[in-house]
């Protein structure tokens with residue numbers, strides 16, 4: 035280790051020890067920084083537009099430069115930062131038994147110093163806790179606190195076998211965690227409490243401790259209900275403790291997971307004041323670039339205008355984790371762009387303060403530039419209302435409890451429909467399956483149900499009511515073939531809407547054979563762009579359905595792919611429909627009995643995408659509220675804002691869109707935007723918030739039109 039390195043650390047340690055404590059003007063400073071005055075009556079957390087966190091390590095008390103840390107976040111204009119209390123390692127001299135003091139703390143009150151440094155700069159602080167793990171000494175004294183395998187053995191965490199997983203149903207959560215929270219309340223000022231690592235994000239726990247053995251079997255819908263009840267119980271308990279000191283304080287936890295969240299998000303939204311989207315960057319192989327904007331759509335569908343923040347990891351996310359190495363700046367920038375475009379609050383997250391503020395400081399300039407750009411455009415970047423008239427239903431029960439055919443992944447369906455919606459440049463929202471009442475979905479002209487296999491009778495009735503009042507619908511594959519507990523029905527719950535009945539189990543291709551082909555029976559707008567072919571490729575799996583009058587596509591059964599001598603259809607035509615289209619009243623219903631969006635996702639087949647896009651266009655009808663024409667693969671959002679409207683364009687035209695990270699951006703040319711205004715509204719000015727300056731616009735019959743000359747990575751057209 036070089037000598038100057040050691041010297042600097044020693045120096046920083048002595049500097050950090052000499053920090054002043056909280057000043058009298060602190061409350062006032064925090065109040066003005068939070069934007070309270072601009073929005074009276076709204077809880078402070080709903081005005082938070084920027085969040086920053088250096089996630090503290092055990093080593094930080096001897097390496098982090100506290101003043102530099104606080105100055106950095108202040109220079110980004112963040113309104114909130116996180117300071118580690120933890121639960122695994124105490125960052126302050128705790129008296130709570132089994133709250134182990136960090137080995138580098140050296141008698142210091144590191145939490146207190148860091149907390150004060152932020153608050154002196156008008157930055158609100160969140161006390162960060164980790165209730166998910168504890169050490170051997172706690173395990174020996176309180177064996178009942180910990181998760182167990184079936185054989186009764188405790189579960190060490192994979193990265194460090196000295197730490198064991200705690201059980202959320204145990205008294206660890208009702209005794210130990212509250213004791214720490216109350217200790218913090220008794221000594222410090224904080225604005226909120228946050229738990230990392232609990233509740234679990236994407237997977238439900240499987241535990242065989244004495245409490246969990248009495249619960250319904252892990253993996254069942256009944257277990258999920260017990261899990262949700264426990265989450266809500268603990269959430270309210272912790273929120274109550276947070277409020278024991280200050281009425282405006284609150285509790286929140288790590289959430290996220292895109293559409294594959296473990297807790298019932300619609301239920302959680304009833305108690306949740308702050309959705310902490312732990313969606314820090316692209317995951318493993320085959321993760322597309324749009325992970326953050328997908329998260330934003332999930333948050334908005336359950337929380338509306340309540341606070342949703344997306345934690346963007348400056349560190350290298352993905353299949354191999356480099357927690358203290360900064361990912362490529364274009365990749366991080368696009369993740370921030372998506373966060374802002376989809377209406378979430380951006381949150382910069384770095385780990386560890388080695389050498390003062392981290393060994394890899396490439397995040398510093400980027401974070402400062404990005405957050406300052408955002409801060410200067412806050413009013414335009416904050417959505418008030420969606421303009422979308424297409425809703426995509428996401429079913430949490432299907433994501434958690436549906437068993438797809440063979441090796442299929444539950445997530446592929448949502449990614450496939452997302453890809454088709456982006457390719458078709460549609461404006462759409464997500465709609466949670468528990469929010470299908472007419473007063474919520476009545477605003478949408480069309481709903482899409484991408485293999486929402488599990489639907490209750492009540493949900494089916496809600497969809498029927500929606501169609502009866504003119505709503506249109508596109509459903510695929512096993513939608514409504516199972517009830518809310520995962521039991522298979524004899525027929526589709528929505529058979530009357532589909533105009534078709536399931537006649538047998540799912541049909542899968544034999545071996546490596548051709549799945550099936552969809553014979554073109556007659557011309558129809560959903561077949562636009564298909565010339566010089568009599569049939570289209572059929573998706574991999576299908577539900578056989580009863581014949582319908584005048585079908586557009588029918589099934590030609592599959593046949594071997596190899597040897598080529600045998601690769602020909604044995605049956606030239608059947609009466610089994612491959613696509614069913616119906617019009618009743620003002621409502622258009624399209625039912626595709628195959629897993630078209632999942633097959634699109636795993637194959638990339640262009641015909642499947644075109645057929646899906648055409649069908650979405652047909653059900654949604656003419657006169658969508660917004661359209662963007664131009665070259666390139668984009669994702670777009672359009673929001674009503676306080677000054678008017680904002681149209682966001684994300685440029686995904688990039689060789690690394692489907693496999694990360696982005697290395698650089700490739701500009702796309704003219705994007706011609708058309709936006710229909712609500713009656714009586716007008717537009718005086720269209721400004722480009724990234725390129726800068728105004729662009730000309732025309733206003734005719736309540737529709738505004740303008741052209742964005744070029745988009746590098748992201749553009750926001752602000753209409754006021």
Ligand SMILES: [Zn+2]
Nearest residue numbers: 201241243246
């Ligand atoms: Zn347990």
